[in-house]
Amino acid sequence: MTIHDNNIRGVIFDLDGTLVSSELDFSLIKAQVGCPLDNDLLAYIASLPSPYMREEAMNIVHQHELIDAQHAHLLPGVAEAITRLKENNIPMAIVTRNYDRAAAIKLKNNPLPIETVLTRSDAPAKPDPSALNAIATLWELDQSELLYVGDYLFDIQAAHNANMRACLYAPDEIPEYANQADYVMHHFSELPTLVDSFQENKVLC
Incomplete structure (x- = not known):
């Protein structure tokens, strides 16, 4: 068997x-963090040159995700x-x-x-x-x-x-x-x- x-x-x-x-609007999020539309958002943020820039960009993403979570x-x-x-x-x-x-x-x-x-x-x-x-x-x-x-x-x-x-x-x-x-x-x-x-x-x- x-x-x-x-x-x-x-x-x-x-x-x-x-x-x-x-309902995440990735076009809006990418615009706010300066990520080109064709790029992967997380990969773009990881490539930013300083820890401060990465943290600021990720904070923007977190805000969108938390708002979206409330309505899911x-x-x-x-x-x-x-x-x-x-x-x-x-x-x-x-x-x-x-x-x-x-x-x-x-x-x-x-x-x-x-x-x-x-x-x-x-x-x-x-x-x-x-x-x-x-x-x-x-x-x-x-x-x-x-x-x-x-x-x-x-x-x-x-x-x-x-x-x-x-x-x-x-x-x-x-x-x-x-x-x-x-x-x-x-x-x-x-x-x-x-x-x-x-x-x-x-x-x-």
Whole structure:
């Protein structure tokens, strides 16, 4: 009896735009800190030449994130999907580029049965795979057995950098980078079915 290579034994989620809503205006934030529109905001701030400049820029980002956190709400189908996965004993975690205080507010106001939450305060931000790899180690599972669910290119890249499968959550328009994901999900109700499909045949005789 062998275990099928493709089974999904754990699911990791992005937070903003995946589990909860986010109204962050990145164009405005980038303008306020002087970051070119095409640059990654966090990478730009990290490249600023002095600690003072980096701190001032990050304070601006924090203010936006904290305001956004107060208004966040669970996205459609999330609570039901998470409940289904928990009932099926699928371990779950969250890895977000948000910072710890903002993420904590969002999850306090929108409680989910997910205990493991890593933010950019805990590990390098996505697409760096460090946080995803840490969770695989915590769960004592191989990365190939884990699925990462997110709504942006960095989520796909982080998953693949960690040798995990990437599920893109795209409820509205399908972005041009969707073809880089292993799966594309339009509604959260599809997630338990996707995970279940790998459980049914995971034990082969």
